Amino acid sequence: MPDQRVPQPGRLDAWSAHVIQVGRLPVVLLMNDASLYTLLVNAAGLTDFRSFVQILLISVRAVWSWHGVTFEAAEHPVVVFRRTNRSLMGSMNDAARCLRWHYDSSIEGSRPFDLAHVQGMLNEMPYKGIGYGCPKDRLAQLLAAEG
Numbered sequence: 284m285p286d287q288r289v290p291q292p293g294r295l296d297a298w299s300a301h302v303i304q305v306g307r308l309p310v311v312l313l314m315n316d317a318s319l320y321t322l323l324v325n326a327a328g329l330t331d332f333r334s335f336v337q338i339l340l341i342s343v344r345a346v347w348s349w350h351g352v353t354f355e356a357a358e359h360p361v362v363v364f365r366r367t368n369r370s371l372m373g374s375m376n377d378a379a380r381c382l383r384w385h386y387d388s389s390i391e392g393s394r395p396f397d398l399a400h401v402q403g404m405l406n407e408m409p410y411k412g413i414g415y416g417c418p419k420d421r422l423a424q425l426l427a428a429e430g
Contacts (some may be wrong), residue, residue: 304385318422321405323398350426370412
């Protein structure tokens with residue numbers, strides 16, 4: 284397959300994914316290209332790409348509905364491209380480091396590791412790629428402009 288680029292980087296309907304091993308837990312870190320909003324998916328038990336895509340679309344639909352926006356999964360084909368946006372890759376690396384830090388500190392502090400809690404914290408963390416805004420606020424702005 285020739286090297287294909289995302290036609291419009293930073294699109295609201297574009298997500299980037301990275302699989303990270305956190306302790307013994309495989310986690311898929313999904314980051315929205317436009318807002319840097321992050322979803323963390325426990326990948327234990329995922330056996331194929333189709334089941335991963337279903338979880339992705341269900342998760343996106345849930346986030347959109349929290350913002351009062353309808354998301355119809357059937358209207359959004361899933362196409363896989365190689366990431367090329369270095370700023371986005373840097374933001375994803377920052378999120379991965381933060382995820383691992385929270386895991387390590389929970390182990391050291393004998394606390395349970397809560398993936399949903401870390402996801403919330405990542406979405407309130409400022410990123411240079413969106414002008415030091417937080418993904419939660421940026422996504423809300425973008426979805427309000429879409430609606």
